[in-house]
Amino acid sequence: MPADIDERALSDWCLEHMGSPVAEPTFSTGNLSAVHGLRLADGREVVVKVRDGDARLEPCTWVHGRMWEAGFPCPQPLAGPSPLGGKVASAETCVPGDEPPAPADAPKLFAHLLSDFVTRAEGFDPQPLLRPAPAWVHWYHEENGVWPVPDDRDVDLNAERCSVTAWVDELGAAVRRRLEEVRDAACVIGHGDWDGRNVKFRDGRPLAVHDWDSVVYEPEVVIIGQAAAMFHGGPTGAGASVEQTQAFLEEYQIARGRTLSDNELQLCWAAGLWVRAFNAKKFHLDNFDALERDEAETRMAYAGI
Incomplete structure (x- = not known):
């Protein structure tokens, strides 16, 4: 987790934007962004992405939402982009599990x-x-x-x-x-x-x-x-x-x-x-x-x- 974003701040963000605090973390990864898998107190499994602000984020989120509404295979966007500890966070549903396709396919x-x-x-x-x-x-x-x-x-x-x-x-x-x-x-x-x-x-x-x-x-x-x-x-x-x-x-x-x-x-x-x-x-x-x-x-x- 970035040094300027502690677990309490992340949990408070989830409570404010999704109505439930964090019960426990499930994973943490990322490259350009810090990506946190979280289990909320209400039982939902979500992913919160934290990164620097960028003017592109709003239209990216708009497209994401429209594609989910259209039935395209993607996580449901839940919250954000909204400020979190000097950065910007977004949340979406967690979609676990995958397998690489056969090379020929x-x-x-x-x-x-x-x-x-x-x-x-x-x-x-x-x-x-x-x-x-x-x-x-x-x-x-x-x-x-x-x-x-x-x-x-x-x-x-x-x-x-x-x-x-x-x-x-x-x-x-x-x-x-x-x-x-x-x-x-x-x-x-x-x-x-x-x-x-x-x-x-x-x-x-x-x-x-x-x-x-x-x-x-x-x-x-x-x-x-x-x-x-x-x-x-x-x-x-x-x-x-x-x-x-x-x-x-x-x-x-x-x-x-x-x-x-x-x-x-x-x-x-x-x-x-x-x-x-x-x-x-x-x-x-x-x-x-x-x-x-x-x-x-x-x-x-x-x-x-």
Whole structure:
């Protein structure tokens, strides 16, 4: 639990916003946010997410609520975002249990669920306050250099120059030039962090989509591309293989009932490559190689770069 938020403060927040104090904690985890599983005194199992304030949180929560009302598989939002100890907290129902899909089934399952997300959200009001997107999708940033401010560390990636990652800097610049075509394109609502940490299945069926702070309002090719590159990802940032990405793109088109043009497919590959390049640059600081040059060159060819 963050040092400035004690158990009493968290329990008081639950009492104020959900009508019941905390009986006992059940788990604690998180990356950009502190995520607390709690059993309330009235018996409910809930999850409270505590993080820094952000103008994106209100529209993210609005989309989350609308998607739950529409029957999309996700936890029910219960409270927030509301202040808690200098940060902002939200609560939702706890949806326990999941199992990773079989590798052969994963592209279809992840792609069809994302298509369902985008399709359901088409009837929602536009959400321009969701822009700019989180850093790993924010290729159109205005920083003085290739890279935006990273989401999870206090470092200037543009100041981190070395011969080992010079090719990654060149790659990031090339991808940004390719994506300029969609800078002013029409946007749709989707999810910007579509991987197995956030998208859960049980018995081959969607169980719950988590991390609603990662809702985005971006061109559809960007939403498709980042998901296709990262749906088989995780904390290492390595993402899906080229073959898995190809399978995801094929399944997404089937689910949406329309064929993407060759140029749209190239832009999907470019959007995915932006995430992979950003991760490669960032995780080099941890001495982890998140993208091999051979794979990068293959993805560049598919992206028309």
